[in-house]
Amino acid sequence: MREQVKALWKLCFPEDSDDFVELYFSSRYTDDINSAIVEDGRVLSALQRIPYPMLYMDKVIPVSYISGACTHPDFRSRGMMSRLLDEAHRKMYADGKYLSLLIPAGESLVDYYARSGYEVCFQQGKKLLTGKCKTVDNFKCDLIFRELDLLKNGFDDVCDFINQQLSTLQASILHPLQDMEIVLSDLQLSGGQAWCVHTDDGTLCGVALVIHSEGKVVIKELISINKQVESAIIDFIFRHYSVSLAEKPSPCGMVRVINAFGMLEIFAGRTEGKWIVEIFGDDVITENNGFYIISNGVCQKSDTCPESNFDTVYQRIHISCLPSWLFRDIQPYMSLMLD
Structure with a gap:
């Protein structure tokens, strides 16, 4: 099953590098979380139900994130993906999941997934960071910036710090250690860098995941204990990469209540x-x-x-309107997904 799903992935997502596909299918994919439509021994449509913990109102709930949803080009417009989503949702319910989440590949798919009960709850956006974003005060920067070696293991402290900060929000996707290792491996494949920020006594107080390419800086994630440290990180990024502008994208995330x-x-x-x-x-x-x-x-x-x-x-x-009702007074946060 794995090799057939991988071949279908490569066919449907030709923009993904071979290194990324190998990373995904060696570290993330398992047959247990795969849903597929198979006819005459051939995989025609597939998706993966990736498990995540999610914080919701101080409770950590089990959710599934749909990844790699695709159908062979010769068999599209036959209702296969709709059928597969229904089967996946039933499986999620049997597995005790509370929510299903996904990031649509484009705006045209928002309405498509809405027909299966999904609703946009994570708003898409692109935050532009400039020198004007920095906090203006008397904060003295005695912080120590260290680049994380992405080719080594041992990211427990970084993972714990990120989840600790995400847990201060009302609703957020959390990242187990194995997931964080995959995220950092993907960052390395993309030519990115991870920066850890420490106080002078060695306490971790900030993390930034950055991709610098062709004079452009994209901040995949920036997490800190306060606005002052965040400001110092932004200033460091500008100086280190010799830029005056960086962008931090936020994905459009959809939710279906399971x-x-x-x-x-x-x-x-x-x-x-x-x-x-x-x-x-x-x-x-x-x-x-x-x-x-x-x-x-x-x-x-x-x-x-x-x-x-x-x-x-x-x-x-x-049921299709229940997600926005549950999140109506909350701004849920999702990042570092392999979308």
Whole structure:
């Protein structure tokens, strides 16, 4: 299966280098997380359900990230990917995942994935960093900048630091050590560099993943303990690479709810009052449809609408609109995905 999926990947994503494909299929791919449509022993469509931990309202939940979704050019427009997504979602539900996430390859695919229950929750953007972005104060920079050797192992401290800082957000994708090693290997293949920033006593206080090519600097990630350290990192990047402008892109991320009860149970523990939330329209994971009674921090599910009174908030939400409802007061963060 692996070799057939790899051949299909190369056919559908010719812009990916051979080194990246080898990295992906040696370090990330397994048959267990692969979903495929096979006819007459031939893989016609495939995708991978990559597991990630995600922080949501102080809870770490299991999610799947869809990677490598592709169909052989000779068999497109036959509904194969839609069918494969349905099968993948059922598998995710059986595996106990709460959400499915993906990054559409282009704007034209946003509507396509919306038909499978996905909604944009991670907003696409490109932040331009200039000298004006630096914090103007009396901060004295006594920081030590060290380049990380991407050809060696032992990235535990960097991984722990990144996840620690990401955990200060309300919602973010976290990166286990194995995933971080793959991210850094991909950075090395792309000709990038990783910089670790320490205080004078050796405490790690910032990390920047940077790609410098043809006079252009792209910051894949910049994480620090505060704005002052962030400012110092930006200043260092400008001086080290002799540029006055850098960009930090943010991907367009889409979310599909896999386990409505699990998500609403977390919501119940973070809200006050009594709610009745009706979820409808899920033809794939029909277990999600029904009435969810939220009261006193507890969520219960019913197949019939319970009686309510004047102090009960009633919400009727299509499964495709549930992601934006769950993230309506939150700015979820996603980066360093192998999109």
